[in-house]
Amino acid sequence: MKFSKKSEYALRALIELTGQYGQPPLQRHEIAKRQQIPIEFLEQILLTLKNAGLLGSRRGVTGGYSLIKPPQDITLGQVIRILDGPLAPIGCVSKTAYQKCSDCPYSEKKNCPIQNAMLGVRNAIADILDNYKLSDFASGHCKRAHA
Amino acid sequence: MKFSKKSEYALRALIELTGQYGQPPLQRHEIAKRQQIPIEFLEQILLTLKNAGLLGSRRGVTGGYSLIKPPQDITLGQVIRILDGPLAPIGCVSKTAYQKCSDCPYSEKKNCPIQNAMLGVRNAIADILDNYKLSDFASGHCKRAHA
DNA sequence: TAAAACTTGACTAATTCAGTTTAGAATGAA
DNA sequence: TTCATTCTAAACTGAATTAGTCAAGTTTTA
Structure with missing residues (x-):
């Protein structure tokens, strides 16, 4: 009956992205550093969240990830179902x-x-x-x- | 966030053993048949429940497994923790x-x-x-x- | 004494978990 | 234009867990 590490990391990443909502995108290495998540694994998770429609992303030097919807429109249930079923x-x-x-x-x-x-x-x-x-x-x- | 098949089978086996409480022990093949559980796998589970102190067993022709405590003294939480942590x-x-x-x-x-x-x-x-x-x-x- | 029943431990195939690696495509600053 | 920076995508891996299976016992009692 445990949630996976993916769900946990996803929630931790989303804490950072919530703090950044409305501002320029946050880069994966910044999220990884602040939350101590292996960056390549985090990448996988951010991609999944993006494909599920929760995040947007921009490439290039000023790129990064950002919430696509206001934080009060996303629930923990949604996030966990995306990663853990x-x-x-x-x-x-x-x-x-x-x-x-x-x-x-x-x-x-x-x-x-x-x-x-x-x-x-x-x-x-x-x-x-x-x-x-x-x-x-x-x-x-x-x-x-x-x- | 799923419970394992072990927990599920354990609970199903315990339904049978609860019905039999106070009467002679129930044999594993009888439990397996009634609940459609692979008998060798069930065996493993019954052993675990026995080692955890929930069941007693008797060998030989009239043997079988039985609850060691009254059914109102055992909770689902106990059972699931034994099998799934x-x-x-x-x-x-x-x-x-x-x-x-x-x-x-x-x-x-x-x-x-x-x-x-x-x-x-x-x-x-x-x-x-x-x-x-x-x-x-x-x-x-x-x-x-x-x- | 032999069949019925429990006991123990090793074995296995498939899947999941937690990452890692590799290769590529878009962006924008110099 | 070029190049570093960033995201994108997919394959790969080693370890652990799941869900059983198998084989070789020991005990009991009809």
């Missing part, structure tokens, strides 16, 4: 990437105990991460979903 | 297996945004799974932690 701890309770379980004897019926339990877990995780905005995240405010 | 999505917010992050620039200070966010996630997961008893689980009651 669905939040659900088991395929049959995922809302964004549902997968029927093949072997479970309860599969077709509605009363699968595992599904009951895991749906609760997936909702709890999503409630937090899908309501946690990059703006709150970067500023250190621990905004709770329903507190 | 800590529930926390990142080492530095685990209560049962804390690990300092080595590279995070916030490491020593108390205001790490990642820690803030991930601690919320770990607590939400633990609140559910550590309050979900095997007895509720097997009977299909969706007992919520604070609902």
Whole structure:
């Protein structure tokens, strides 16, 4: 049940880019230095975030990466799904990437105990991460979903 | 952020063993058949649960596995931790297996945004799974932690 | 005593993780 | 124009994990 290093690095990079929002782009080596991330690995991650539509980039001497949307329009849930896939701890309770379980004897019926339990877990995780905005995240405010 | 097949099979095996609590032990092939789990893999899992103190076993013709404690004294959190390790999505917010992050620039200070966010996630997961008893689980009651 | 059952440990194929390497294409300052 | 700087893209790698499988036991009891 761990998030990958990719997700962690992505979030750390996004903290830097949030601080830079509205200003000139930030270069990968600057992000790598500030957050102590191996630069080649960071590159891969920034590319993924760019292809997912979160970042824009510019090449050349004054180039770099920048947020394409305001930080309050991006949630941690979005970021983590891009890098680690669905939040659900088991395929049959995922809302964004549902997968029927093949072997479970309860599969077709509605009363699968595992599904009951895991749906609760997936909702709890999503409630937090899908309501946690990059703006709150970067500023250190621990905004709770329903507190 | 997925639970492993081991955890899933363990929970499914424990549903069967909960139904059998107080009666003669259940044999691995019977569990494997009812829950459609590869028997050699199931064996490995039952052994792990036994070594963790959740199950007892008896060899020989009338042998099998059985719960060693009443089903209301075992939580899903316990089971999953045995097979998949800590529930926390990142080492530095685990209560049962804390690990300092080595590279995070916030490491020593108390205001790490990642820690803030991930601690919320770990607590939400633990609140559910550590309050979900095997007895509720097997009977299909969706007992919520604070609902 | 032999079949049924658990025990242990080694083995393996496939996938994922965490990066590294290499080669290239765009930009803009000199 | 040229050249250093920056991003782009894809292949590659070593280690670890996952999901099983296999083989060779030991124990129990009908």
